[in-house]
Amino acid sequence: MSSVAFVAIGILTLAAALAAASLSKLIHAALSLAVAFVGVAAFYFLLGAEFVGLVQVFVYVGAVAVLIVFTILLTRRESGSPARFKWTGALVACAIFAGLLVAIFKTKLPAAPAPPLAPLTVKHIGDSLMTSYVWPLQCVGLVLTAALIGAMILVMEEKRP
Amino acid sequence: MTPTLTHFLAVSAALFSIGLLAALSRRHAIFILIGIEMMLAAANLNFVAFWRFGPPSPQPVGVMVAIFSIAIAAAEAAVGLALVIAVYRHFRTSNVDKLNAMKG
Amino acid sequence: MTREFLDQIFIHGKQYLLSFTAGAPGWLVQIISSLLNIGALLGVFLTLFALISVLERKILGRIQNRYGPNRVGPFGLLQPAADGIKLLIKEDVVPLRADKVVHFLAPLMMVFPAILALGVIPYGRNMTAFAIDGGILFFFAVGSTAELAVFMAGWGSNNKFSMLGAMRAIAQMVSYELPLIITVLPVVMIVGSLSPDAIVAAQGGYAHGLIPRWFVFTPWGGTAFILFFVSGFVESNRTPFDVPEGESEIVAGHMTEYSGFKYATFFMAEYFGMFAISGLAVTLFLGGWQAPFGLLQFIPSYVWFFAKLSAILFVFIWIRGTLPRTRVDQVMNFAWKFMLPMAFTCILAAAVWHYQSHGLIGWFGSFAVIAAAYFVLSRVLDTGKKFAPRTYRFAE
Numbered sequence: 001m002s003s004v005a006f007v008a009i010g011i012l013t014l015a016a017a018l019a020a021a022s023l024s025k026l027i028h029a030a031l032s033l034a035v036a037f038v039g040v041a042a043f044y045f046l047l048g049a050e051f052v053g054l055v056q057v058f059v060y061v062g063a064v065a066v067l068i069v070f071t072i073l074l075t076r077r078e079s080g081s082p083a084r085f086k087w088t089g090a091l092v093a094c095a096i097f098a099g100l101l102v103a104i105f106k107t108k109l110p111a112a113p114a115p116p117l118a119p120l121t122v123k124h125i126g127d128s129l130m131t132s133y134v135w136p137l138q139c140v141g142l143v144l145t146a147a148l149i150g151a152m153i154l155v156m157e158e159k160r161p
Numbered sequence: 162m163t164p165t166l167t168h169f170l171a172v173s174a175a176l177f178s179i180g181l182l183a184a185l186s187r188r189h190a191i192f193i194l195i196g197i198e199m200m201l202a203a204a205n206l207n208f209v210a211f212w213r214f215g216p217p218s219p220q221p222v223g224v225m226v227a228i229f230s231i232a233i234a235a236a237e238a239a240v241g242l243a244l245v246i247a248v249y250r251h252f253r254t255s256n257v258d259k260l261n262a263m264k265g
Numbered sequence: 266m267t268r269e270f271l272d273q274i275f276i277h278g279k280q281y282l283l284s285f286t287a288g289a290p291g292w293l294v295q296i297i298s299s300l301l302n303i304g305a306l307l308g309v310f311l312t313l314f315a316l317i318s319v320l321e322r323k324i325l326g327r328i329q330n331r332y333g334p335n336r337v338g339p340f341g342l343l344q345p346a347a348d349g350i351k352l353l354i355k356e357d358v359v360p361l362r363a364d365k366v367v368h369f370l371a372p373l374m375m376v377f378p379a380i381l382a383l384g385v386i387p388y389g390r391n392m393t394a395f396a397i398d399g400g401i402l403f404f405f406a407v408g409s410t411a412e413l414a415v416f417m418a419g420w421g422s423n424n425k426f427s428m429l430g431a432m433r434a435i436a437q438m439v440s441y442e443l444p445l446i447i448t449v450l451p452v453v454m455i456v457g458s459l460s461p462d463a464i465v466a467a468q469g470g471y472a473h474g475l476i477p478r479w480f481v482f483t484p485w486g487g488t489a490f491i492l493f494f495v496s497g498f499v500e501s502n503r504t505p506f507d508v509p510e511g512e513s514e515i516v517a518g519h520m521t522e523y524s525g526f527k528y529a530t531f532f533m534a535e536y537f538g539m540f541a542i543s544g545l546a547v548t549l550f551l552g553g554w555q556a557p558f559g560l561l562q563f564i565p566s567y568v569w570f571f572a573k574l575s576a577i578l579f580v581f582i583w584i585r586g587t588l589p590r591t592r593v594d595q596v597m598n599f600a601w602k603f604m605l606p607m608a609f610t611c612i613l614a615a616a617v618w619h620y621q622s623h624g625l626i627g628w629f630g631s632f633a634v635i636a637a638a639y640f641v642l643s644r645v646l647d648t649g650k651k652f653a654p655r656t657y658r659f660a661e
Contacts, residue, residue, distance in 0.1 A: 002163060002164065003163055003164055006164040006168065010172050013172070013176065014172070014175055014176065014179070017176055017179040017180070017199055018179055020179075020183065020195055020199065021179050021180070021182050021183035021186075021187075021192075021195075021196065021199075022182075022183075026189065026191060026192070027364070027367065027420060028366070028367075029192065029195060030191075030195065031367070031413075031417070033195050033198070033199065034410075034413060036176075036199065036202075037202060040176070040202045040203075040205075040206055043169075043172070043206055043209075044206075044209055046164075047169070047209050047210060047213045048213060049209050049212070049213070049221075049224050049227070050397070050398065050399060051224070051228075051398075051399055051402070052205075052209060052224055052227050052228060052231075054399050054402045054403055054406045055228060055231055055402075055406075056202075056205075056231060057406040057407070057409075057410070058402065058405065058406040058409055059231050059232070059234075059235045060198070060202065060231065060234075060235075061406075061409070061410050061413065062406065062409025062410055062412065062413075063235055063409070064198060064234070064235055064238045065413055066412050066413055066416070066435065066439070067238055067239060067242050068191060068194065068195065068198075068238070068242065069413065069416050069420075070242075070416075070435070071191060071242040071245055071246060072191055073416075073420070073428070073432070074246055074249070075191070075245060075246060075249040075255050086185070086186040086187075086188070087186070088185075088186075089181075089182060089184075089185030089186030089187075090182055090185075090186055092181070092185055093178045093179070093181045093182035093185060093186070094178070096177075096178050096181055097174060097175065097177075097178035100174035100177070100178065101171065101174060104167060104170045104171060104174060105167070109165070109166045109167055109170075109214075118217075119398075120221055120224065121398055122398055122399050122402075122458070122459050123457070123458065124221065125221065125224065125225075125228075128220050128221060128225060129225070132220050133220075133225050133229075136225075136229055140229055140232050140233065143232075143233060143236055144232065144235075144236050146236075147236035147237070147239050147240050148236075148239070150240055150243070151239045151240050151242075151243035152243075154240070154243040154244060154246070154247045155243050155246050155247060
């Protein structure tokens with residue numbers, strides 16, 4: 001049963017990612033990227049990390065995808081220039097994919113399927129965040145504040161003297 | 162054929178290389194950002210897959226790293242897109258090939 | 266025996282239906298059980314949608330000193346059937362240069378999150394459709410995908426007014442998502458769990474045997490309920506915050522180029538969003554399916570839930586009929602300068618209340634924190650503009 005789900009979600013995610021990388025119209029690419037993110041969130045659900053899946057939908061689809069479409073809206077050009085595909089990039093990507101696959105299949109990974117895991121509750125994640133990971137949490141808070149202020153300053157209109 | 166770690170790693174490697182394809186072979190700045198976000202999502206998938214198939218540990222390390230990585234990716238997307246808007250306002254183009262004022 | 270049976274009548278009915286699948290493999294039984302849940306949910310809420318759409322027009326009519334629709338059935342109650350038939354047989358007009366795929370998918374993407382969000386709300390004892398551990402997070406995660414759908418609607422229409430309406434709608438929805446989520450944080454903090462079932466269970470019992478322990482009766486809970494309610498208004502784009510679909514300004518905003526069934530889908534999505542936010546407000550603050558007084562516990566739990574839901578929907582409709590539309594910059598100012606600081610003080614007040622072990626000092630302390638923040642904010646945000654008496658000038 002989980003193999004059927006795995007194959008279906010894998011096909012969905014990779015097809016959406018390919019569409020996002022190769023479609024010519026920017027809006028369609030951004031929306032396929034949102035679908036690919038939902039596919040990755042489905043993978044997280046399959047792996048048993050439901051909290052990460054929900055955070056993925058919340059942050060990536062609800063925030064990053066909306067940011068991307070807003071930016072597409074604000075930087076529109078009137079004429080769509082013919083997007084000449086650069087083939088060297090495709091070659092490099094294929095080479096890296098081949099290299100990664102070789103590395104994966106050569107490594108001695110645990111052949112047995114996953115050991116039965118205790119369900120990861122939100123309480124457990126909350127406890128870890130507040131005890132062992134409290135410093136990274138504060139640092140992420142600082143980074144997010146800095147990014148917020150920085151992004152606002154970058155797009156503020158300059159005051160004319 | 163239950164999915165094992167190899168399958169998940171193969172899928173995440175494919176997602177990573179598709180992201181790399183998008184980042185390397187397009188000329189519009191936002192396409193490059195789309196590729197970068199895809200690469201980050203693939204790396205997070207790797208972390209969570211290794212957490213699931215790895216030895217049981219008291220702290221869910223892979224999940225924690227994935228959560229922090231998602232937060233940082235959101236911050237990076239915000240700043241990157243602000244940069245694209247600022248550059249567009251100045252140069253009136255989002256074609257990265259034309260942004261060569263510092264060349265030479 | 267009768268009280269338990271009436272309370273759990275739907276659970277018994279579902280188990281009776283599932284007993285027909287005794288020999289099937291486990292995953293098939295799970296799928297059939299989920300389909301039964303979804304079918305029941307859709308049936309109930311589609312009926313409620315039809316009922317509320319006609320009741321809203323009648324209540325608005327009464328507020329405006331006229332009858333609402335009263336021709337179609339007894340007291341006009343069959344009006345939704347007439348509306349449905351009309352919208353279904355209308356011609357589906359798509360603009361020539363519109364982006365066909367995006368234009369088609371936008372209404373669907375708008376209604377999916379609303380229906381998904383309805384799945385995690387507990388409607389009665391043991392009557393949650395999908396009891397997820399992080400239910401509240403699921404609710405907000407699917408709610409945040411609605412902004413993408415609004416953008417798709419505005420973009421796919423290839424119309425400048427639609428685009429403008431979509432941008433205003435997204436700005437408003439994104440700004441008010443923050444107070445919406447932060448006002449939920451005190452409740453989650455006090456209960457210690459993200460699961461709606463646990464939150465409803467934590468509001469059980471009666472203080473002094475008389476007053477229910479709902480969170481709305483605490484100082485931080487009452488403030489958080491008001492803030493959540495107002496943010497819910499904005500999230501569903503209802504008057505007085507219906508700038509995105511301002512009928513006298515930008516025709517219908519992002520829904521301008523939609524006709525017939527797609528417009529009905531948008532309409533349905535807005536109402537389902539209203540149901541979802543009201544359902545969550547009932548769950549988080551008003552005690553869910555629990556009875557307000559111990560004597561009234563013989564009434565089944567789902568009756569209480571839908572009674573509270575109807576009360577909140579009545580307040581939604583009442584406010585729509587009473588208040589004028591706010592300006593878009595007033596809306597944004599209100600969100601960022603007033604509601605966000607007040608939401609943060611709710612968290613502080615809840616912490617004060619909790620760490621004084623719910624004693625009298627805790628009640629006074631949390632009330633004092635909220636009152637202090639409110640007074641400081643109202644002094645700081647006061648622009649000093651006084652309202653002059655109106656002078657009317659008529660054409661000579």
